[in-house]
Amino acid sequence: MSDTKKWANAEDGSFKRQVSSFRETISPSHAIFKPAKGRYWLYVSLACPWAHRTLITRALKGLTSVIGVSVVHWNMDAKGWRFLPYSASSADELGDVYSPASGIACTPTSSSVSSVTNDSQRLGVDGTIEHNYHYNRLKELYYKAHPNYNARFTVPVLWDLETQTIVNNESSEIIRILNSGVFDEFADPEKNQLDLLPKELEAQIDEINSWVYNTINNGVYKAGFAESPQVYEKEVSSVFEHLQKVEHILRINYDTAVSKYGAEGAVSKLFLINEQLTEADVRLYPTIVRFDPVYVQHFKCNLSTIRDGFPMVDLWLRNLYWNIPAFRDTTNFDHIKLHYTRSHPRVNPLGITPLGPVPAILPL
Template sequence: MSDNKKWANAEDGSFKRQASSFRDTVSPSHAIFKPAKGRYWLYVSLACPWAHRTLITRALKGLTSVIGVSVVHWSMDTKGWRFLPYESGAGAANKSDDVFGPASGIPCVPKSNPTAGITNDSVRYGIDGTIDHNYHFNRISELYYKANPDYNARFTVPVLWDLETETIVNNESSEIIRIFNSGVFDEFTDSKVTQIDLVPKQLQSQIDEINSWVYDNINNGVYKSGFAESQQVYEKEVTNVFDHLQKLEHILKINYDAAVSKYGEKEALSKLFLINEQLTEADLRLYPTIVRFDPVYVQHFKCNLSTIRDGFKMIDLWLRNLYWNNAAFRETTSFDHIKLHYTRSHPRVNPLGLTPLGPIPVILPL
């Protein structure tokens, strides 16, 4: 997700996403970026769906003690993402580490609460975000300029940073999660974490095919709807989002019915995934969009032809299965960061910055 600049940069008022600039990898054969414990650091926003997928992968792959993490404040202003201020000698680093840092592994996410009285300059360590643990920078932009003094594009998250060479390895989320899944850090992972391959070789073509249309029509589709600057473009894009949600619903219905026949209704829910009966990268890349849909995209991006919970029974079951039955999904999902960020950081979409209270509950129980 980028800093808060003009989103629609096409003549017809449609939204065009910026391509990522840093596209390197980590590998034993790489001339510079070789696997090591504690060498790499992840900079994220808990509000950003693209950063969210990297946090989930980090947790699923047992990398919480291998790759550290810093979390930007949920409020993004005209200068982009910012960290909480570092207070030398005041214990700020320890306060933020206790909640978000590598010692805790997965960021501790506050429950969704009424937001009256919370201002955009709120400084609650471990709640609104963290400091920059490595350089005590104030802004993500400072990382980009440290990596490249001549950088002149947007300052996006996630960022995979190399502490040894002090530069950005990669800022493309789809490639970062492939790096995490590749096995290059397996020798350093927590032995208590069950190893999972999110992109099994025999399923990669199916995963890539689903990822392709899900990204363009759903992950990015909600943005193309919400940031559209003409009625014609908006109506086209929002209709396209719901057409593809229906496609997902159909896929999940087939998979669910097959699981019911095979295991019975009681066990079927735990087997509900996009491909076969196993969790893959396709599920992981879809989840951050769907978990944000009812709390944010319905009202903020005008994707209001239906909610997920009311209009897509199978997608809703799939979502609740991932959220309630897998800590890597649940404990990296901050509804407070999500709702506050979108409603307070896009003044052209929501000029008054009011944050809706609903939906209640924010996600339905199993």
């Protein structure tokens, strides 16, 4: 997600996403970036779906004690992403508010956020301090890494504390770094055996990721930030066409699982590929969990909600959220709703945050 300009549009009014600038990897054979415990740090927004996928992967792979996290404030103002102000007392409180799974405690959505102001500074609720250099702004990290950097300042950022620079700021590559096994010797032994990208499924995962990214992950942005009715209608129609494609895939997988495990047992086996949690699920989840709370109203993706129009997608979503802690523990509905509705004045000039849906996600 960007800061200095909320989105970039072509002459026809269509949304164009910025290409990430830092594209290094981490491996034992890399000349600079070698795996180590405590050397790397993630900078994220709990509102941002691209950052969210890195937090999920970090938790799934048992890396919460290996790679630290700082969380920006949910409000992205005219100067971009910011951290809560550093002070000695805030540093002392870190042990009380730091959640290994997410950076801050992810609690159920508030019944009302009308009293929450954009300059709210609740430590461990609105965000965290910047732990390593006590910076106030994300942009300071970008300038530390590259003094002449002149693009937008986006999350997530995978940072190297040893060389004090950005390793990578492309979320799809960060999650592959985390999944690659380079940190397995330091990881929680109960979790590090999980492989989100098994070789035999890689081609299938890549194929799903390709159209999911273009039509759903980025599709909601292309609809919401469109600046012409023609572009909007084209993009929102594409979003729902491809949600129906996901629905069809999950229906086949669910029916197959029912025949093997019964209706009750099938729910926990409901994934995009076979009966296995993969990167494809991790990459789709952040968009779907935001769909009813934000994208329906804020991005005008209102042909249907997920819960009312796509029963298999909704069941898949609830399975991930309620049955796999890494998804639930990194999902913060307050950050999600407050960020979108308060940080995009061109879309929502009054900054009013809708109360619904209630609940933000249905029980399983």
